[in-house]
Amino acid sequence: MTRYNVLLVGVGGQGLLTLGSIIGNAAIENNVHVTIAETHGLSQRGGSLIVHVRLGEGSSPLIPRGAADLIIGLEALETARYIEYARENALVVMNEFLWPPPLAKTPSLNTIIDEAGKRARLYIINANKEAERATGLVVTANTLILGYAIGVDKDFAKLLGGIDVVEKALARVFRGKALGLNKKALRRGYELAVSQ
Amino acid sequence: MVAIPAKYLLAPAGSKVLLLGNEAIARAAIESGIGFASAYPGTPSTEIIEALAEMAKDVGFYVEWSTNEKVAFEAAYAASLAGVKALVAMKHVGVNVAADILMSSAYAGTNAGFLVVSADDPGQHSSQNEQDNRWYGFLAHIPVIEPWSPSSAYRLVKAAYELSERYRHPVIFRSTTRISHTRESILLEHDIPKNIKTKGVFDRDIKRYVLIPAHGRLLKKKMMEKWNRIIETEGREPFIKIINPGNRKVIIASGIAYAHTIEALEHLGRGNEYTIVRVSLPVPLPRKPIIEICREASKVLVLEELDPIVEQQVKKILFDEGIETKVYGKEYVPLNQDLDLDKVYRAIKAFEGLDPSETPWRPREPIKTEPPIPPRPPVMCPGCPHRNTFYIIKVAANKAGLRNPVFTGDIGCYTLGFQKPFKTQETSFEMGGSIGVAHGLSKTIEEPVIAVIGDSTFYHAGIPPSINIVYNKGRAIVLVLDNYYTAMTGHQPHPGTGYTAIGEKTYRVPAEKILESIGFKTYVINPMNVRESIEKVVEAYKAYREGGQVAIVSRMKCALQALRDARRAGIKLPVYGIIEDKCTGCMVCVNLLACPAIIVPEDGKKPRILPELCAGCGLCAQVCPFNAIEVIRPGDPDWIKAWM
Numbered sequence: 001m002t003r004y005n006v007l008l009v010g011v012g013g014q015g016l017l018t019l020g021s022i023i024g025n026a027a028i029e030n031n032v033h034v035t036i037a038e039t040h041g042l043s044q045r046g047g048s049l050i051v052h053v054r055l056g057e058g059s060s061p062l063i064p065r066g067a068a069d070l071i072i073g074l075e076a077l078e079t080a081r082y083i084e085y086a087r088e089n090a091l092v093v094m095n096e097f098l099w100p101p102p103l104a105k106t107p108s109l110n111t112i113i114d115e116a117g118k119r120a121r122l123y124i125i126n127a128n129k130e131a132e133r134a135t136g137l138v139v140t141a142n143t144l145i146l147g148y149a150i151g152v153d154k155d156f157a158k159l160l161g162g163i164d165v166v167e168k169a170l171a172r173v174f175r176g177k178a179l180g181l182n183k184k185a186l187r188r189g190y191e192l193a194v195s196q
Numbered sequence: 197m198v199a200i201p202a203k204y205l206l207a208p209a210g211s212k213v214l215l216l217g218n219e220a221i222a223r224a225a226i227e228s229g230i231g232f233a234s235a236y237p238g239t240p241s242t243e244i245i246e247a248l249a250e251m252a253k254d255v256g257f258y259v260e261w262s263t264n265e266k267v268a269f270e271a272a273y274a275a276s277l278a279g280v281k282a283l284v285a286m287k288h289v290g291v292n293v294a295a296d297i298l299m300s301s302a303y304a305g306t307n308a309g310f311l312v313v314s315a316d317d318p319g320q321h322s323s324q325n326e327q328d329n330r331w332y333g334f335l336a337h338i339p340v341i342e343p344w345s346p347s348s349a350y351r352l353v354k355a356a357y358e359l360s361e362r363y364r365h366p367v368i369f370r371s372t373t374r375i376s377h378t379r380e381s382i383l384l385e386h387d388i389p390k391n392i393k394t395k396g397v398f399d400r401d402i403k404r405y406v407l408i409p410a411h412g413r414l415l416k417k418k419m420m421e422k423w424n425r426i427i428e429t430e431g432r433e434p435f436i437k438i439i440n441p442g443n444r445k446v447i448i449a450s451g452i453a454y455a456h457t458i459e460a461l462e463h464l465g466r467g468n469e470y471t472i473v474r475v476s477l478p479v480p481l482p483r484k485p486i487i488e489i490c491r492e493a494s495k496v497l498v499l500e501e502l503d504p505i506v507e508q509q510v511k512k513i514l515f516d517e518g519i520e521t522k523v524y525g526k527e528y529v530p531l532n533q534d535l536d537l538d539k540v541y542r543a544i545k546a547f548e549g550l551d552p553s554e555t556p557w558r559p560r561e562p563i564k565t566e567p568p569i570p571p572r573p574p575v576m577c578p579g580c581p582h583r584n585t586f587y588i589i590k591v592a593a594n595k596a597g598l599r600n601p602v603f604t605g606d607i608g609c610y611t612l613g614f615q616k617p618f619k620t621q622e623t624s625f626e627m628g629g630s631i632g633v634a635h636g637l638s639k640t641i642e643e644p645v646i647a648v649i650g651d652s653t654f655y656h657a658g659i660p661p662s663i664n665i666v667y668n669k670g671r672a673i674v675l676v677l678d679n680y681y682t683a684m685t686g687h688q689p690h691p692g693t694g695y696t697a698i699g700e701k702t703y704r705v706p707a708e709k710i711l712e713s714i715g716f717k718t719y720v721i722n723p724m725n726v727r728e729s730i731e732k733v734v735e736a737y738k739a740y741r742e743g744g745q746v747a748i749v750s751r752m753k754c755a756l757q758a759l760r761d762a763r764r765a766g767i768k769l770p771v772y773g774i775i776e777d778k779c780t781g782c783m784v785c786v787n788l789l790a791c792p793a794i795i796v797p798e799d800g801k802k803p804r805i806l807p808e809l810c811a812g813c814g815l816c817a818q819v820c821p822f823n824a825i826e827v828i829r830p831g832d833p834d835w836i837k838a839w840m
Binding site: 003012013020024027028033035037038039046047048058059060061064065067077078080081083084085087088090100101102103104105106108111112115120138172175 | 242
């Protein structure tokens with residue numbers, strides 16, 4: 001069986017490791033094997049960040065370029081940077097958020113949307129805005145975009161056992177107030193996708 | 197399914213949990229019954245001790261962050277001499293620091309299981325080099341175990357403890373970034389043991405523990421006996437596993453190369469054509485299974501990350517046996533960088549004589565734009581105290597007429613000061629190197645020299661070279677950046693923090709007291725107060741120019757920790773904004789500070805502060821020549837407490 005490859009990209013500090021952990025725990029709940037290759041240490045300090053999630057039997061942790069079935073991008077420049085990882089007809093779910101590195105000139109968000117759209121089935125969502133609206137906290141954008149990705153990617157949703165299992169898995173990652181807020185963000189993201 | 201407790205590392209046998217490789221190592225060490233663990237933090241090894249520290253009180257074993265790897269090693273090794281199972285963990289270059297005692301430990305052996313975890317960093321994700329620490333196995337005559345995945349690490353740690361106890365010998369457990377920092381779903385096999393042995397006995401044995409030459413010569417003989425016994429008898433599971441025996445084509449895959457090999461063969465649809473030898477004991481490589489499998493082989497491919505350590509041993513074993521089977525290896529996989537599925541897939545194709553450029557995956561064409569997608573290297577965070585300090589020491593140098601100083605640097609977040617606009621790190625070699633290098637330069641060049649070193653790094657290896665400066669009349673300034681924590685690896689406490697690894701209050705050893713007692717006139721600044729700090733540093737530079745031995749300690753809490761403390765205490769921090777009417781668009785704030793919270797919008801005229809990123813340090817407001825940066829959202833009256 002070939003493994004299902006999900007690439008998470010963004011900027012250090014955006015909650016990519018947490019996002020990976022939620023997906024991993026949902027996979028466990030659904031009895032699907034999972035590996036998640038993270039980036040730690042210096043490379044996390046506001047730098048470009050890439051997390052490889054691989055669902056299905058096997059232990060080789062890195063996704064080859066051109067083999068990602070789904071890319072979840074929490075930032076536009078990083079989504080563009082790693083788009084080569086997408087396979088043909090891959091799904092790309094991108095946060096409508098461009099965060100320029102210090103002292104750098106960047107292409108416009110529209111240029112990136114155009115170019116990414118030529119290379120993948122692109123879904124755009126303003127996860128920062130929607131998260132703030134749903135929970136009052138931008139930091140829940142990662143959970144919200146996960147809910148959205150589950151809504152648009154049927155194969156991904158199936159491997160995680162559907163939105164209810166993912167919601168259950170949140171309890172393995174968050175406690176107390178944070179759990180409630182993340183449930184809200186997850187549900188909101190999912191609704192935004194399925195109501196399209 | 198078994199219910200998972202909040203501390204999932206303590207989950208009972210039968211639970212399936214998502215463990216980071218390092219957590220899997222920690223859990224297996226607990227299951228093995230360790231009573232003592234020590235380390236100095238370093239990526240990618242840090243989470244092993246972090247996980248153990250979190251569990252220490254619940255399970256009842258001892259854990260510490262030591263001042264450096266050598267000390268950590270000595271402490272854990274001593275525990276094993278007293279009969280207490282022990283673990284010491286470090287990153288690959290940390291083993292260089294501990295190498296002296298590593299060598300001796302193999303001579304004297306152990307009395308309880310003792311694991312030296314070396315977390316290597318192929319690909320240099322967070323290190324100054326990518327040395328292959330399996331060589332240390334040969335150098336020290338210590339067997340090396342390498343897992344191929346987090347779940348195999350979990351099982352092999354337990355086997356490694358058994359190996360260590362079988363030979364009363366240290367064992368190097370070599371992980372890598374892609375194992376230490378990969379999470380995997382793991383089924384826990386054993387419960388946490390109930391009776392942990394944390395106290396033992398030191399049986400005096402001068403002939404064994406005092407390595408004078410006469411004792412050492414005898415001990416070496418014993419050590420070589422153990423070494424040869426391992427080569428002859430440990431060629432079995434779980435260290436060596438033969439998969440699919442009977443094929444004439446053989447792949448020998450060590451460590452993580454095995455995980456890539458299995459999947460690559462699946463993609464190739466050639467899984468049944470090969471006999472695979474899975475190696476988890478690469479040093480010393482057991483002879484028998486290699487001879488047995490390779491004798492009838494038509495050709496052999498050795499797959500391993502970094503150096504050809506298994507490959508060279510296989511070639512030697514076959515040569516000694518007169519077996520002429522051709523062995524391939526580094527012809528097909530690179531000597532540098534981490535391996536991955538793609539590289540191993542191509543290697544096997546090339547080995548087969550097929551076109552390695554054909555793979556099942558087709559990358560999308562990269563996005564090319566004008567301006568291009570800019571690189572995003574790691575940067576100093578908004579509110580980072582190092583930004584303040586770097587700004588201050590440069591401005592003060594101009595004011596004091598300290599011309600063209602050379603800034604020697606060290607290992608930590610502040611290494612990022614090598615970038616524009618600061619360039620206050622002009623060397624960075626190894627832990628503590630800033631000060632020794634500064635001393636040597638101060639003796640040989642005309643320019644003033646400033647050694648810039650972090651607090652944790654200063655405690656680790658900065659004190660002997662500081663003494664050396666004073667003793668040998670060097671002319672370098674020592675600047676210690678004290679942000680209260682070993683910040684880069686995730687805010688572990690150190691001797692200046694006042695807390696131990698398990699959060700107990702302890703003595704503080706302030707850097708300025710050490711420096712003063714060595715003989716430096718020491719100036720302490722709080723870089724949040726920019727003007728006052730500049731004045732003090734100017735004073736320090738003047739004292740230096742008058743021939744004094746000068747040190748500076750710049751103390752301000754790491755911004756990430758200040759933000760976390762503010763959040764926990766419910767303290768609202770101030771947020772700054774740029775008042776458009778007052779801003780002339782001079783870009784001083786942007787160009788002198790490179791703060792990620794200050795951005796230049798697409799029209800490029802006037803900068804803007806992203807309020808959600810602003811940490812409220814106020815540096816930009818103090819730097820703006822037009823007073824155009826103000827607090828737009830005041831903090832609580834006592835907000836400064838979060839930074840103290």
